[in-house]
Amino acid sequence: MTTPFGLSSTTTTNTLVLGQKDLEIIQPPDDAISCLKFSPLSIPQTYLIASSWANDIRCWEIQSNGQSVAKAIQKHDAPILSCCWSEDGSKVFTAGCDKTAKMWDLQANTFVQIAAHDQPIRTIHYIQRPSYSCVMTGSWDRTVKFWDTRQATPLKQLALSERIYAADVFGPMAVITTADRNIQVYSLDQGPTEYKKIESLLKYQHRCVSIFTDKSKNPNGFAVGSIEGRVAIMYVETANPSVDNFTFKCHRSTPQPPTNTQDIFAVNDIAFHPIHGTLATVGSDGRYSFWDKDDRTKLKTSDVINDQSITCCTFDSRGQLFAYASSYDWHKGHEGNVQTKKNAIYFRQCFEEMKPKPKK
Amino acid sequence: MGRKKKKQTKPWCWYCNREFDDEKILLQHQKAKHFKCHLCHKKLYTGPGLQIHSIQVHKENIDKVPNAIKGRDNIEIEIYGMEGIPEEDLRQHEKRLAGKDKDEPDNTDTIKVPPIVGMPPMPPLGVMTPPPMMPMTFTGIPYGITPMSLSMMPVPMMTQLRPPIPVVPTTAGNSATLLPSNPIISSGPPPTKPLFPSGTTNANNDVNSSSNITTMVSAATAISNLSATTSGSLPGNKPKIEPIAGAAKIIHPDEDISLEEFRASLPKYKQIMMPQQIQMPPMPAGLSMANFMPPPMPPGLSFMVPPTGFSPMAFNGPRF
Numbered sequence: 066m067t068t069p070f071g072l073s074s075t076t077t078t079n080t081l082v083l084g085q086k087d088l089e090i091i092q093p094p095d096d097a098i099s100c101l102k103f104s105p106l107s108i109p110q111t112y113l114i115a116s117s118w119a120n121d122i123r124c125w126e127i128q129s130n131g132q133s134v135a136k137a138i139q140k141h142d143a144p145i146l147s148c149c150w151s152e153d154g155s156k157v158f159t160a161g162c163d164k165t166a167k168m169w170d171l172q173a174n175t176f177v178q179i180a181a182h183d184q185p186i187r188t189i190h191y192i193q194r195p196s197y198s199c200v201m202t203g204s205w206d207r208t209v210k211f212w213d214t215r216q217a218t219p220l221k222q223l224a225l226s227e228r229i230y231a232a233d234v235f236g237p238m239a240v241i242t243t244a245d246r247n248i249q250v251y252s253l254d255q256g257p258t259e260y261k262k263i264e265s266l267l268k269y270q271h272r273c274v275s276i277f278t279d280k281s282k283n284p285n286g287f288a289v290g291s292i293e294g295r296v297a298i299m300y301v302e303t304a305n306p307s308v309d310n311f312t313f314k315c316h317r318s319t320p321q322p323p324t325n326t327q328d329i330f331a332v333n334d335i336a337f338h339p340i341h342g343t344l345a346t347v348g349s350d351g352r353y354s355f356w357d358k359d360d361r362t363k364l365k366t367s368d369v370i371n372d373q374s375i376t377c378c379t380f381d382s383r384g385q386l387f388a389y390a391s392s393y394d395w396h397k398g399h400e401g402n403v404q405t406k407k408n409a410i411y412f413r414q415c416f417e418e419m420k421p422k423p424k425k
Numbered sequence: 426m427g428r429k430k431k432k433q434t435k436p437w438c439w440y441c442n443r444e445f446d447d448e449k450i451l452l453q454h455q456k457a458k459h460f461k462c463h464l465c466h467k468k469l470y471t472g473p474g475l476q477i478h479s480i481q482v483h484k485e486n487i488d489k490v491p492n493a494i495k496g497r498d499n500i501e502i503e504i505y506g507m508e509g510i511p512e513e514d515l516r517q518h519e520k521r522l523a524g525k526d527k528d529e530p531d532n533t534d535t536i537k538v539p540p541i542v543g544m545p546p547m548p549p550l551g552v553m554t555p556p557p558m559m560p561m562t563f564t565g566i567p568y569g570i571t572p573m574s575l576s577m578m579p580v581p582m583m584t585q586l587r588p589p590i591p592v593v594p595t596t597a598g599n600s601a602t603l604l605p606s607n608p609i610i611s612s613g614p615p616p617t618k619p620l621f622p623s624g625t626t627n628a629n630n631d632v633n634s635s636s637n638i639t640t641m642v643s644a645a646t647a648i649s650n651l652s653a654t655t656s657g658s659l660p661g662n663k664p665k666i667e668p669i670a671g672a673a674k675i676i677h678p679d680e681d682i683s684l685e686e687f688r689a690s691l692p693k694y695k696q697i698m699m700p701q702q703i704q705m706p707p708m709p710a711g712l713s714m715a716n717f718m719p720p721p722m723p724p725g726l727s728f729m730v731p732p733t734g735f736s737p738m739a740f741n742g743p744r745f
């Protein structure tokens with residue numbers, strides 16, 4: 066049987082035989098990685114795409130023995146800020162600083178422009194609903210546009226209050242947050258429509274947002290992270306917002322003598338485990354942490370990886386792997402830009418460690 | 426205070442009659458309670474300043490100072506700390522103080538009641554401020570409730586206001602006009618049925634049981650002073666991140682723009698972005714690279730982009 070890529074399918078086993086240490090992807094990009102995404106469930110194999118500030122989008126296959134195989138690469142004219150897969154895994158979408166979004170047909174290996182904005186595009190997501198599908202782009206030009214990939218004009222355009230800083234899409238829900246810390250939830254079933262405006266719990270610049278689901282895998286809330294080492298867990302519909310919604314601190318150093326000051330780092334990305342519902346956060350401090358939002362506890366925090374910030378993270382669609390990128394995110398301005406530090410993408414087996422702890 | 430000279434004793438707020446230990450705290454109070462934009466939480470310096478901001482940025486006309494008592498909510502009068510207070514009101518206040526000194530110590534009840542009675546119900550912060558909270562900071566709030574009570578303007582808050590305001594029908598009348606103009610509150614019953622499942626209300630209501638996740642405590646003071654993100658950021662207007670008071674420091678460039686924006690503005694990347702023609706026409710399909718992996722894939726293949734010149738990977742053959 067051939068896959069969408071025209072490759073003969075290899076083993077489809079989902080059980081991995083890796084050890085517990087993190088593995089490194091071969092041939093990582095030459096500049097900071099902006100976004101990591103695993104292929105969707107529709108494909109039996111596991112592919113990983115990474116977009117970077119070196120203007121390229123790369124694709125690897127992650128084999129069940131932990132080997133990463135470099136597959137292909139495409140380039141924009143400027144740094145790529147975001148990427149995503151189509152639901153059937155046949156296409157990859159990228160967008161970034163050249164103010165365009167492109168569609169990569171992996172089988173035909175074509176790379177065509179499908180969208181344009183007036184300012185760099187910060188987010189790109191694929192929307193798949195029973196009645197339609199489209200691509201959503203969010204830009205620093207304060208608009209969000211929805212594209213049929215075959216047309217040059219957007220299907221719909223929304224004007225938001227400020228530059229789009231982060232967005233996420235899951236099923237019939239989309240969440241977009243802007244530079245003014247506004248959070249807007251959209252319902253996607255009858256075409257994208259404004260559903261609810263949510264007032265943020267965070268007092269500092271928003272940096273990332275990720276939707277979570279209830280036990281039946283229906284989206285019912287989101288986590289939003291800020292530059293102030295804090296994540297807010299918010300439910301879209303709740304009778305008791307002050308009870309159900311909360312924030313927690315993360316990615317902060319332990320105050321040490323002599324200064325005894327605490328360094329607070331930005332939360333660069335948040336990802337939810339597709340099976341367990343627990344979440345991972347990565348930050349400028351170079352660590353990743355796993356959390357249980359229902360139990361309101363921390364599951365684990367890593368050591369500092371490579372002495373460098375972690376810019377993005379993602380889980381694979383079966384919940385087996387956790388991948389994260391070690392790159393400089395510019396949180397220390399110029400002084401932190403050490404040219405000799407390499408960019409790296411790591412991944413680890415995570416199914417067991419992401420399980421919520423049994424309640425005593 | 427043994428002086429005979431009867432100057433103003435403690436600084437007090439013209440808008441709500443509260444007293445403060447010194448003028449700095451009074452100013453902080455005014456900025457947080459009376460000159461704060463309910464839409465974007467930006468703190469202005471004066472009442473007229475807030476009005477202008479609201480019109481310019483949110484296109485909304487404010488005619489009353491938030492959290493002010495009746496008769497002291499004129500948004501056009503320019504008060505800053507103790508400056509700008511009309512003579513008449515100064516004398517009135519002194520009289521009240523003098524009167525109180527004779528009878529009883531300054532009763533906090535007097536402070537509590539006006540905000541509830543006279544305040545327009547729109548900003549719920551006014552209702553939250555009595556007993557548990559200090560005038561200007563948001564510390565002292567129980568953990569589980571910390572951010573919620575401040576930042577959310579849920580409908581239940583509004584309904585809660587009705588009972589405590591039995592005496593002022595005009596206030597209720599005000600609320601009728603004020604509510605619709607507030608774009609943030611999703612008014613009363615949501616216009617559409619909820620499309621997304623409810624949050625788990627029974628899952629772990631006991632916030633304090635969690636050992637590792639706590640809401641902010643030490644940073645609360647600074648967070649209340651935040652006016653980090655300005656609304657309507659104009660080009661060239663680079664708002665700074667509000668620093669956290671105390672022994673904590675956010676490791677981030679000073680400008681309150683995203684790290685990506687910061688990086689994209691660096692010469693290294695800017696020159697990549699600038700010369701490019703905007704709105705490129707769709708690229709021709711002829712760009713397809715002929716050597717995208719054909720089946721079956723042999724090991725040791727490198728990325729096929731000549732310019733970057735990848736060396737073929739060396740790894741153990743795949744074992745399946």
